Amino acid sequence: MPTAGDGPPDTESARRAVEAVWRIESARIVGALARYTGDFALAEDVAQEAVAEALVSWSRAGAPANPVGWLLATARRRAIDAFRRRSALDERYAPLAHELAEGEAHSGAPTARDRAVDLPWEPDRVDDDVLALMFVACHPVLSAEARVALTLRTVGGLASAEIARAFLVPVPTIQARITRAKQTIAAAGVPFELPLAAERRGGSAGC
Amino acid sequence: MAKYMLIMRGTDESIAKMMSTPFDQMLETMGRFNDELIKAGVLVAAEGLDDANQGVVVDFSGDPPVVTDGPYGETKELFGGFYLLDVASKEEAVEWAKRLPAVAGSKCEIRRVPGIDEFPQDNEWIAKERAWRERNGQL
Numbered sequence: 001m002p003t004a005g006d007g008p009p010d011t012e013s014a015r016r017a018v019e020a021v022w023r024i025e026s027a028r029i030v031g032a033l034a035r036y037t038g039d040f041a042l043a044e045d046v047a048q049e050a051v052a053e054a055l056v057s058w059s060r061a062g063a064p065a066n067p068v069g070w071l072l073a074t075a076r077r078r079a080i081d082a083f084r085r086r087s088a089l090d091e092r093y094a095p096l097a098h099e100l101a102e103g104e105a106h107s108g109a110p111t112a113r114d115r116a117v118d119l120p121w122e123p124d125r126v127d128d129d130v131l132a133l134m135f136v137a138c139h140p141v142l143s144a145e146a147r148v149a150l151t152l153r154t155v156g157g158l159a160s161a162e163i164a165r166a167f168l169v170p171v172p173t174i175q176a177r178i179t180r181a182k183q184t185i186a187a188a189g190v191p192f193e194l195p196l197a198a199e200r201r202g203g204s205a206g207c
Numbered sequence: 208m209a210k211y212m213l214i215m216r217g218t219d220e221s222i223a224k225m226m227s228t229p230f231d232q233m234l235e236t237m238g239r240f241n242d243e244l245i246k247a248g249v250l251v252a253a254e255g256l257d258d259a260n261q262g263v264v265v266d267f268s269g270d271p272p273v274v275t276d277g278p279y280g281e282t283k284e285l286f287g288g289f290y291l292l293d294v295a296s297k298e299e300a301v302e303w304a305k306r307l308p309a310v311a312g313s314k315c316e317i318r319r320v321p322g323i324d325e326f327p328q329d330n331e332w333i334a335k336e337r338a339w340r341e342r343n344g345q346l
Binding site: 013016017019020021023024067 | 247294296297301302303306
């Protein structure tokens with residue numbers, strides 16, 4: 001929050017300011033980033049990196065006037081960094097991956113580069129983004145308990161400790177469950193999109 | 208979690224501006240915001256007040272108190288309604304307040320509402336109030 005007249009910003013008030021924005025907007029922030037990157041796990045990671053940066057930056061300079069915009073812009077920069085690292089890797093592996101890449105190019109799948117356009121905050125898309133997030137978090141490749149944990153995290157914006165309390169299990173168990181769930185989704189190549197109506201009816205039961 | 212009251216304060220100009228908005232549009236704008244609060248699980252109560260000109264002021268400057276019709280004091284920054292939110296911190300209350308679909312010129316004051324736990328629990332009146340709050344599902 002702008003700290004006019006509040007004295008110098010400090011770590012504690014920065015933490016509460018970041019938490020406040022995160023509690024209200026986390027699903028929409030991760031949803032918008034997932035749409036932008038097309039990669040759910042990456043969206044989660046860069047959102048967390050932006051939150052970590054906010055804790056440092058906001059305690060020094062105070063919270064920005066538009067905290068959501070700040071988090072989105074920062075996370076987007078981290079996503080672009082990740083794209084660059086990946087494309088550097090891709091170039092190194094290019095000779096090996098040549099045949100594979102040819103196959104993908106013909107499949108018409110959008111690449112990260114295609115999506116690396118501006119990330120506007122589109123209020124009309126927000127609900128779709130959050131719904132798509134829910135479909136990813138409840139994807140049938142995941143076990144029921146992994147779906148619940150991942151949904152509470154990404155859609156509900158709950159911390160691992162809060163989820164662990166609800167499940168009556170230790171915090172590391174939940175952290176591991178969420179990490180495994182994200183790996184499973186990445187490995188299965190679950191797309192970030194709204195399933196078609198027919199798929200929705202048959203698909204992600206259990207959430 | 209702690210309760211915070213978002214106290215809506217309008218000026219003559221901001222109230223006039225709000226009144227000039229089509230009623231359906233105003234309902235939708237407020238409804239969308241209220242829906243966000245409900246979905247986030249933070250809304251405890253919300254009320255808007257009728258026209259201040261229809262109000263009555265009871266002034267205790269003297270004894271007996273003096274009763275006058277009409278708005279309280281100056282008509283700038285009149286109390287027009289409130290939200291009561293149950294949130295994790297003052298910062299979260301502020302974040303919600305910043306999202307209010309308020310018209311330009313109006314203000315929102317944010318005040319913490321102390322909970323019953325903060326009063327001496329061995330006081331018989333506090334015990335009675337706690338029992339009443341429990342019966343009404345407020346605790």
